[in-house]
Amino acid sequence: MTKPPLTLFLAAPNGFCAGVDRAIKIVEMAIEKWGAPIYVRHEIVHNKFVVDGLRDKGAVFVEELEDCPDDRPVIFSAHGVAKAVPAEASRREMVYVDATCPLVSKVHIEAERHFADGLQMVMIGHAGHPETIGTMGQLPDGEVLLVETAEDVASLSPRNPDRLAYITQTTLSVDDTAGIVAALNARFPKIVGPHKEDICYATTNRQEAVKAVAPKVQALLVIGAPNSSNSRRLVEVARANGCDYSMLVQRATEIDWRAIEGVSAVGLTAGASAPQVLVDEVINAFRDRYEVTLDLVETAQENIEFKVPRVLREPA
Incomplete structure (x- = not known):
């Protein structure tokens, strides 16, 4: 039985941004330097696949600093923390690493x-x-x-x-x-704005790519977690730009194939905390069911990299 043809428009950039990449490296390097367990206050980034992978390597995810023992290193997530959190960690003489996105x-x-x-x-x-x-x-x-x-x-x-x-x-x-x-x-005519836009380059770039793809497709999938703000915004941007069927999926297993039955063009992107392996997984799931033509729609190129904190670059 021949597979139906389908054009898969892949929005680019998609997936990991520099801040997410750095945060994940911080956890991995901390485990390497100090051994397991390493405690992480809040999900390091909003992606279950990533969090589960780090948990398997020895990371323990907690919601509050009070859930961490004094004698093990703790990492603060990429989303940033209130000033009271590192102040309390210092008071308890804890070793901590701040993975807040720069x-x-x-x-x-x-x-x-x-x-x-x-x-x-x-x-x-x-x-x-x-x-x-x-x-x-x-x-x-x-x-x-x-x-x-x-x-x-x-x-x-x-x-x-x-x-x-x-x-x-x-x-x-x-x-x-x-x-x-x-x-x-x-x-408030006298209100002061930021020198440079606060919305980060990765969020902006991914939204621009979705705007370019949305008018070309009958359905658009965003790979990302339900608690990922930037991923949920991509769904909204797609809908606002002409693609009514825009859905958030965490994995290929969540795709509602019946809902997109009969379509000939589908858009695909991934939030800034979704790894490439999940993008590949979804593309392969489409290839299992369709004769796929992959069309890359690239609206920007990213080459930004953030250094990890010095404490992790120094020998134990």
């Missing part, structure tokens, strides 16, 4: 600089997301006001409307964030 750290530094200048902060982000919690935790309570939508801007009650700055979570929808920034500028 682009998230940049936002932390920005917030501190504005605070030092006497400005109150508005953070555009998702309530409850680890990155938002970590960024808001860089400053004292009340110094960071959170907005999630343009509508939220109307209900903001700042201390002084003329003394405000805004920062953003690094994994937001570029288009949605532009709308919120416009609302902030309209209501």
